[in-house]
Amino acid sequence: MLLGSLAAGALLSIPKPLQIFANEKKTAILTEVTGSGNPLRFPPVFTNGGNLTLAQTTKQVWPGQDTQIITINGSYPGPSIVIQKGQTFTANVINNLSEDITTHWHGVSVPANMDGHPKDKIIPGASYTYTFPVINRGGTYFYHAHADMLTAKQVYRGFAGFFIVVDPAENYNLPSGNFDIPLCIQDRRIADIPNFNYNPGNYEMMWGMLGDTVLVNGTPDPYLEVSRTLYRFRLLNGSNARVYKIAFSDNRSFHIIGTDGGLKDAPVTATEFMLAPGERVEILTDFSSNTIGSNVTLKSLAYTHGGMMPYKQGIPLDIIRFDVVNNNSSGGIVPAAFAPISYYNPADVVNTRTFTLTMSPSPPMHKINGLTFDISRIDWQTPLLALEKWKIINGTADMHPMHTHDAQWQVLSRNGNTNLPPNDKGWKDTVNLNPGETVEVLVKFISYKGLYLFHCHNLEHEDDGMMLNFEVTDPIGIHQIGTEVPQSFELHQNYPNPFNPETKIKFDIAQSNSNLTAELKIFDIQGRQVAELYNGNINAGKYEAEWKPESLPSGTYFARLTADSFSKTIKLVLTK
Ligand SMILES: [Cu+2]
Structure with missing residues (x-):
């Protein structure tokens, strides 16, 4: 219902921010304090289009x-x-800091x-207008600093925020408004x-910058007053570096409904x-x-992990307290299922790549395939639309949340085991590797050509060079002509x-709302297929295929x- 009214508002081009979840104004009315801490x-x-x-x-x-701290429009986060x-997202990012910045839209496929x-840094005093069509699935994405060797420091000091994509077609009566947090x-x-x-020292460079108290939305010792009803969190x-083992203090069960790239196929x-x-x-x-x-x-x-006390991975931490204050209802439900996810078939893999993560005792400590990041070196090329398997081997005693730009992965296996935890099943752009673990992911770049990054999202590891x-x-077999x-x-x-x-064959693929596939096939005069020049997902554009039938007769x-x-x-x- 709410999504329906939302969509109508968008059609009227009301120049107001899209408000689908709890925000500043709505929570300002909550005044009752039932315990210690901060609301x-x-x-x-x-507001889309703004600074x-x-x-x-x-x-x-x-x-x-x-x-x-670093604020964005005066706010942290x-x-x-x-x-x-x-819709087309547009933001003019203005750098009033005294060092370079860039903004990465994490999980979002953009040119x-x-x-x-x-390499696309915004120098102090300069600005850059980011604009791109939002083609991702509905879901919870975010944006954060990504300047060369400054990512960890800038994120730690406040440079991050949510990027939430709403798909009006996803209408499952999930909790919304003040019940979507x-x-x-x-x-x-x-x-x-x-x-x-x-000011990371040697231990922070090794394990990452770890704290011993948690802020939620920039709130220390936070609490939220809730109703006796269903919530979406x-x-x-x-x-920067901490890996949480999320649970409730009373060990209650809950429903995992979404991963990095939006809703799962079922809760x-x-x-x-x-x-x-x-x-x-x-x-x-x-x-x-x-x-x-x-x-x-x-x-x-x-949980058990390496590191140094008191800033060790796996220390128990309180994240946020929920104070139950009234009987209001969200009206939300736990749906039986969401839209199905079409899982890649490993038999369709055309390239397998192996990435081995290592750690050496002195900086730069963190490497991928023996390499540290070189801003001007291209480490490999991946064709658009080709299904690839990336085998990531963690040869270290630390955890590494590996992240790709420009696509969402599907996790295939952990240590060869395809029976995966529920937060691995679905669309993922960041996958944590435990010490010594090997994780296989399947990936197909379907959106944009160009230079992108693959890196560890432990931000100290990233800044230390664990990035390619x-x-x-x-795409294989065809190439796009122009834009x-x-x-x-x-x-x-x-x-x-x-x-x-x-000979060369040109063809045009027009824009479509659905996920497009194309087939370009050659038949002989008896109607028998003699060649398949293309068969797969395709984006709108002008293309050219080449055909060189070396073993076929004239005709x-x-x-x-x-x-x-x-x-x-x-x-x-x-x-001939
Ligand atoms: Cu790492």
Whole structure:
């Protein structure tokens, strides 16, 4: 219902931010305090087309105490971007800091020059307009700093915010409005309060910058007053290095409904899950069995891992307390299922790549295939639309949340085991590797060509060089001509024709709302298929295929293009 009214508002082009979840204004009416701590803060919702101004600012993160942080439009975390799938996102990012910045839209597929690659830095005093169509599935994404060797410091000091994509077609009566709560989880150091000191020493360079107290949406010791009803929580691990083992203090079960790339195919009941830096998990939690006046705390449970006390991975932490205060109903439900996810078939893999993560005793410590990041070196090329298997081998004693730009992965296996935890099943752009673990992911770049990054999202590891450049290139068998998007589908006459020994076939793929596939096949005069020049997903654009039939005799052949509802055949004459 709410999504329906939302869609209507968007059609009227009301120049107001899209507000689909709890935000600053709505929570300002909550005044009753039932315990210690601070009411959960919500960043303001960004107005599409506006400025995002980065500045060094003094804020009272801890009440009554000044903290020097990075704010975006005066807010920490940055404003929440809420935008509908299919709309064009535009933001003018202004750098009022004294060092370079870029902005990366984490999990969002954007053209290479919009991706916040460190080579595309915005120098102090300058600005850059990021603009791109939102083609991702509905889901919880985020944006953060990505400047060369400054990512960890800038994120730690405040440079991050939500990027939430709403798909009006996803109407499942999930809790919405005040019952849809974004939770950006970040750790900081009690010993540093009220400062966000960023001065990593050797241990921090090795394990990452770990804190011993948790801020949620920039709120220390946070609580949220909730009703005895079903809630949607969008959990984002915005920490530099900490991996949380998420659970409730009473070990209650909840429903995992979304991963990095949006809704799963069905909710899965769970009592805990791991959440590594850069990962998002959405859950539905029901407080209806609580009595008014009771509370329950979202926690990170203890687990065993390396590191140095008190800043060790796996220490138990409180994240946020939920105080149950009234009987209001969200009206939301736990659906039986969402839209099916079409899982890649490993038999369709055309390339397998292996990435081995290593750690050496002196900086740069963290490497991938023996390499550290070189901003101007392209480490490999991946063709658009080709299904690849990436085998990532963690040869270290630390965890590494590996992240790709420009696509969403599907996790295939952990240590060869394809029976995966529920937060691995679905679309993922960040996957945590435990010490010694091998994880296989399947990936197909379907959106944009150009230079993108593959890196560890432990931000100290990233800045230490645990990052590679790759280039997404033309699809196998065909190549795109220019960037023009044709108005209609077309299959052009081949040239030369007649031909010997080879000919070129141009075709146009028009824009479509659905996921397009195309087939370009060659048949002989008896109607038998003799060649398949293309068969797979395709984007709108102008293309050219080459055909060189070395083993076929002279004669008449037919090329047929099938795409969407379009089908056309042309006649080719081979004269040997
Ligand atoms: Cu790492």
